Amino acid sequence: MLASFPALLLASTALGSPAVVTDPPVAADAPVVATQADAPAAQENSGDILVTARRRAETQQTVPIALSVLTGKSLAESGTFNVNRLQQQVPSLQFYSSNPRNSAINIRGLGAPFGLTNDGIEQGVGFYIDGVYIGRVGAATFDFIDVDRVEVLRGPQGTLYGKNTTSGALNITTRAPSFTPEVRAEVSVGNYNFGQLKTSVSGPITDTLAIRLSTSATTRDGTIYDVASKTDLHRQRNLGFRGQALYKPTDTLSLTLSGDFNVQNPLCCAQYYARVGTTQRAANRQYGALAAAFGYAPPSTNPFDRVTDLDASINSRQEVGGASLVANWDLGPATLTSVSAWRYWEWQPANDRDFIGLPITTISQNPSQQKQLSQEFRLASNGKSRLDYTVGAFLFHQTIRTQGSQVQGSAASRFLLSGSDASNPNVLNGLTSTNTIAFDNTSFAVFGKLNWALTDKLHLQPGLRINYDKKSGTYDAVVSIANSQYSFVATGANVAALLAAAQAGAARTTFQNQINTLAPQHYSPRFSAWNVSGDLTLSYDFAADLHGYASYARSFKSGGINLSGLPLNATSTGVDLTTQSVKPEKVNAYEIGLKTQFLDRRLTLNLAGFWTDITDYQATVNNNAINVIRGYLANAGKVRSRGFEFDSSFRPSRRFSVYGNGAYTDAKYVDFKNAPCPPELSGGSAASATSPATAAGVAGGVSPAACDISGQRLPGISKWSFSYGGEYNVPVGRSGGQVYVGYDGSYRSRFSSNPSPSAYTWIGGYALSSFRLGYRKTDFNVYAWVRNAFDQRYFELLSTQSGSTGLIVGQPGDPRTFGGTISKTF
Incomplete structure (x- = not known):
C-alpha cells in the first residue's frame, strides 16, 4: 500500500484530463450523507441518511431539526461551488453580496441587516468548515474545495455549536484523509472562457498516518464590459489549496491537522444604471438634470446589455487561510472533541461608489485584515443509555483592522450639494476622508444539550447556553482638502475650532457643507454583556x-458597536455618541415539524412550520444624513418571520428520481417607527411642525426625518421560493455505465432590495433552469451542462446612488453559461 501511494501522486500530476468524480464508497466509520435531491440514490437500499447536525452521526429523518443536506456529488453536478450558488439549492437560504466583504447569509430572512457591512456586529447565521467557526461572511466566500457535504440548519443553534447563532448554521465538511489510496480529478470548461480544475490526492504515509491534498482553480472572463477601461468586469480568478493529515495512533484517538490557503481576484463588483426614480430633491438636482448638466449619458440604459463606464478603479482581491487541529478521543461512555483554530482574511478593494462615469466619488475603499483564534471543547455521550448529552465550552477572539479612504471628485459639488456651492467644483473636489478602524472581539460560552428518552418513542431535549461577549473599537476619520481654493485638515477634535475660525456667511456655509459630506470624527465604542439562552x-x-x-428557543444575538461612522450632533461639531452601540437582539423561535417516508422509503416528505419574533432587531439606518455614506446601526422595535417549508423526493424506479423543496416566508417589521425613508421620500427640505412632509416621489418636496415602516416587509426576502428537479438514466453496456439527463430549477418571488421598501427597488420574481446530459459509471463521469438555460434576466440586488439623486443601480445575475465537465477517480 505504501508503495502504491507515491505512484498515485505521480499519476495525479500527469493527468491530462482531470474531472469531477462521483462519490466513492464511504468508509465504514463514516456516515452516508445526501441532500433531498440525492436522497433517492442514497436511500435505494436502506433509506438511512446520516448527518452530523447535532454533533453526532444520526439518521437525518429522525433528527428533530429542519435541515437540508447536499453532497459533494450534487454540488459538483449543479455547479454549486460557492455559497452564492448554494441558495439556488436551499429555498430558505438567502445570500447577498455587493462584493465579498459586503456579503450576508440569512436563513428565513434573518441573520444580518441588509446593507453595507459594519464590522462591529455579529452574524446571525454561523458558518463552519470542519468544525471551525468563520468569524466574517466575507471570509467564507471562497470556492468549495473537496467538499463531502454541506448541512444547512435552520433556526437557533446556540446549544450545540460553539458560536451563538440565532438564525441557523452552514456546516461544511470536507473529505477526510483516507487510508485507501485515491486520486480525484475534475476539469470543466465553458463559455466566457470558463475553466475550472479540481484535484484531490489521499492515501497512507504509515499505518497510522494518512494525508489529503486538494486544489481548486477557477478562471472565467467577465460578464460586464467597462467601456471606459476596456476591461471585462465580474471575472473569476480563484485559487485554493487545502492539506490535511490524519493521525490515528489507536482505534480510540484521532488527530486531524488542516491548513488552507485561498486567493481571489475577481475584478468586481460593479453596480451600474438600472433605472431612475423621482426623489423629493429639487428638479434641477434630480439625476436626469444633473447628468444633462455635464452632458453625460450612460453607455446603455438597458442594464442587461451588460456595459458600464466606471471611471474609478475596481478591485475585490481577498486572501483567506488558516490552520486547525481537531482531536477526537473515544473515552468509552463519551467522546471528547477539541477544535483549535487560527484563521486570517485580507481584503484589498477598490470601488466606484457613484456608479457612473463622472468624477463624483473617485476613490472609495476599506482594506481590512482579520485574524481570529478559537478553541472549542465538547464532550458527547456515545448513545448507550436513555440520557444522551453534549456539553461544551467555546472561546473566540477576533481582531479587525481597516484603513478606509474616500475622495470626492470635481462633479461631487453638483451632485451632493445645493445652493451656490453646487456650482463650485472646488467646494468638494479633492475632499478626502482617511479612516482608521480597529475592532477587538472576545466571546466565551459554555453550552449543553440533553436527549432524554422518556419512552422508546418520546424524547425530551433541553439545551442551555451561557455566553459572554466583549467588543471594543476605535473609529478615527481625518478629513482634508487641498485645491486651488480650499485647504484644511479636520479631525474629530478640531471641528468646533475650525467652524469658529470660518468667516460668517458663505465661507461658514461652505465649510459646513464640506464636513457634512465627509465628517471628521473620532470615538471609541465599547460593549460587553452576559446572557443566558436555551431551547426545548x-x-x-x-x-x-x-x-x-x-x-422553542430563546436566543440572543450579541449587541454590537458602530464602526462605519456616526451621525453628527445637532450643531455639526461632533458625533452623536448615543449611537455608538446597539443592544442585543432577543429571539423567541417556535417550530413544529414532521418527517415522513413512504413506499419502502422511496418517497420522502418533510414539513416544518416556524414563527420567530425578534425584539431590538439590529438594522441599518442613516436618518437622511449624507455624511454617513455607509449608514450606521440602530435597534428596530420588533420584527417577525413566520412561514412553512417542505422538502420532498421521490424515486419511483432505479431509472428515475425527482425532488421538490419550497419555503413560504412572511417576514415583516412589526415595530420600526424611526426607520430610514425610501428614496421617494428622501432628498427634500427637512420637515417641521410648520412644514409637514409632502407626497412621495414629487420633486421639490419636503422629506420626513424618519419613516414608520411597521408592517412592511423585511428586505431581501421572497415570500415564495422553490428548488426542484430530477434525473432519468438508461443503462449502457455491461460495465454498469449509465447515460443520464438531469434538470435543476429554482424560483423566488419578488423581494425588496432596500432596507425600507421602495417602489424603485423591488426585484421581480424569477426562475432559473439548468440541464445536464452525460455518461457515468463508478469511477468516471462526463457530462455537458447549461446553467440559466433560458437566459433569465434578473438582478441580484439594487441600490441607490448617494445623495438621493434618484439613480437606481443594479448588480445583474449571471447570464446563460454552458460547458462540459469530465471526471475520473483512481
Whole structure:
C-alpha cells in the first residue's frame, strides 16, 4: 500500500484530463450523507441518511431539526461551488453580496441587516468548515474545495455549536484523509472562457498516518464590459489549496491537522444604471438634470446589455487561510472533541461608489485584515443509555483592522450639494476622508444539550447556553482638502475650532457643507454583556418512518458597536455618541415539524412550520444624513418571520428520481417607527411642525426625518421560493455505465432590495433552469451542462446612488453559461 501511494501522486500530476468524480464508497466509520435531491440514490437500499447536525452521526429523518443536506456529488453536478450558488439549492437560504466583504447569509430572512457591512456586529447565521467557526461572511466566500457535504440548519443553534447563532448554521465538511489510496480529478470548461480544475490526492504515509491534498482553480472572463477601461468586469480568478493529515495512533484517538490557503481576484463588483426614480430633491438636482448638466449619458440604459463606464478603479482581491487541529478521543461512555483554530482574511478593494462615469466619488475603499483564534471543547455521550448529552465550552477572539479612504471628485459639488456651492467644483473636489478602524472581539460560552428518552418513542431535549461577549473599537476619520481654493485638515477634535475660525456667511456655509459630506470624527465604542439562552424540543416517533417534533428557543444575538461612522450632533461639531452601540437582539423561535417516508422509503416528505419574533432587531439606518455614506446601526422595535417549508423526493424506479423543496416566508417589521425613508421620500427640505412632509416621489418636496415602516416587509426576502428537479438514466453496456439527463430549477418571488421598501427597488420574481446530459459509471463521469438555460434576466440586488439623486443601480445575475465537465477517480 505504501508503495502504491507515491505512484498515485505521480499519476495525479500527469493527468491530462482531470474531472469531477462521483462519490466513492464511504468508509465504514463514516456516515452516508445526501441532500433531498440525492436522497433517492442514497436511500435505494436502506433509506438511512446520516448527518452530523447535532454533533453526532444520526439518521437525518429522525433528527428533530429542519435541515437540508447536499453532497459533494450534487454540488459538483449543479455547479454549486460557492455559497452564492448554494441558495439556488436551499429555498430558505438567502445570500447577498455587493462584493465579498459586503456579503450576508440569512436563513428565513434573518441573520444580518441588509446593507453595507459594519464590522462591529455579529452574524446571525454561523458558518463552519470542519468544525471551525468563520468569524466574517466575507471570509467564507471562497470556492468549495473537496467538499463531502454541506448541512444547512435552520433556526437557533446556540446549544450545540460553539458560536451563538440565532438564525441557523452552514456546516461544511470536507473529505477526510483516507487510508485507501485515491486520486480525484475534475476539469470543466465553458463559455466566457470558463475553466475550472479540481484535484484531490489521499492515501497512507504509515499505518497510522494518512494525508489529503486538494486544489481548486477557477478562471472565467467577465460578464460586464467597462467601456471606459476596456476591461471585462465580474471575472473569476480563484485559487485554493487545502492539506490535511490524519493521525490515528489507536482505534480510540484521532488527530486531524488542516491548513488552507485561498486567493481571489475577481475584478468586481460593479453596480451600474438600472433605472431612475423621482426623489423629493429639487428638479434641477434630480439625476436626469444633473447628468444633462455635464452632458453625460450612460453607455446603455438597458442594464442587461451588460456595459458600464466606471471611471474609478475596481478591485475585490481577498486572501483567506488558516490552520486547525481537531482531536477526537473515544473515552468509552463519551467522546471528547477539541477544535483549535487560527484563521486570517485580507481584503484589498477598490470601488466606484457613484456608479457612473463622472468624477463624483473617485476613490472609495476599506482594506481590512482579520485574524481570529478559537478553541472549542465538547464532550458527547456515545448513545448507550436513555440520557444522551453534549456539553461544551467555546472561546473566540477576533481582531479587525481597516484603513478606509474616500475622495470626492470635481462633479461631487453638483451632485451632493445645493445652493451656490453646487456650482463650485472646488467646494468638494479633492475632499478626502482617511479612516482608521480597529475592532477587538472576545466571546466565551459554555453550552449543553440533553436527549432524554422518556419512552422508546418520546424524547425530551433541553439545551442551555451561557455566553459572554466583549467588543471594543476605535473609529478615527481625518478629513482634508487641498485645491486651488480650499485647504484644511479636520479631525474629530478640531471641528468646533475650525467652524469658529470660518468667516460668517458663505465661507461658514461652505465649510459646513464640506464636513457634512465627509465628517471628521473620532470615538471609541465599547460593549460587553452576559446572557443566558436555551431551547426545548419534544420529539415523538409515531412509526418507523414517521417522526414529529416541536421546539422553542430563546436566543440572543450579541449587541454590537458602530464602526462605519456616526451621525453628527445637532450643531455639526461632533458625533452623536448615543449611537455608538446597539443592544442585543432577543429571539423567541417556535417550530413544529414532521418527517415522513413512504413506499419502502422511496418517497420522502418533510414539513416544518416556524414563527420567530425578534425584539431590538439590529438594522441599518442613516436618518437622511449624507455624511454617513455607509449608514450606521440602530435597534428596530420588533420584527417577525413566520412561514412553512417542505422538502420532498421521490424515486419511483432505479431509472428515475425527482425532488421538490419550497419555503413560504412572511417576514415583516412589526415595530420600526424611526426607520430610514425610501428614496421617494428622501432628498427634500427637512420637515417641521410648520412644514409637514409632502407626497412621495414629487420633486421639490419636503422629506420626513424618519419613516414608520411597521408592517412592511423585511428586505431581501421572497415570500415564495422553490428548488426542484430530477434525473432519468438508461443503462449502457455491461460495465454498469449509465447515460443520464438531469434538470435543476429554482424560483423566488419578488423581494425588496432596500432596507425600507421602495417602489424603485423591488426585484421581480424569477426562475432559473439548468440541464445536464452525460455518461457515468463508478469511477468516471462526463457530462455537458447549461446553467440559466433560458437566459433569465434578473438582478441580484439594487441600490441607490448617494445623495438621493434618484439613480437606481443594479448588480445583474449571471447570464446563460454552458460547458462540459469530465471526471475520473483512481
